[in-house]
Amino acid sequence: MPFQPGSLLNLLVVDDDRETRLALRQYLESAVEGAVIELAAYGAEAIRKMESAPVDVLITDEDMPGMRGTQLVEWARQRHPDVRCLVMSVEADEAFQERHAALGIRVFRKPFTDRDLVALVDAVRA
DSSP states (O other): OOOOSSOOEEEEEEOOHHHHHHHHHHHHHSSSTTTTEEEESHHHHHHHHHHHHHOOOEEEEEOOSOOOHHHHHHHHHHTTOOOOOEEEEETHHHHHHHHHTTTTEEEEEESOHHHHHHHHHHHHOO
């Protein structure tokens, strides 16, 4: 279901890099009206948060200790089929992006540009 302006949108940002998590939260809070943003440092923490509260959009880093972002997305889709998933990665070459696109997962290359962040917000709203 598309995001309706004025409604709450629950986002979960997962990244083992604290600076990235905080920067994304700050940007998304200012750019997405009605966003409620939770943060997690790694996959197990994200799973606990998803088990206790609804998540509309999962934004996760791919390369994290313990659980890769793709594994987290697989877990989330099995238990919450309506969650929209975005994966961030420094490894996001064309083949990586094509594999994820075939699974319906949008990929964003790190580090981000301002243009990438605008695309991220558009993807969250879609």
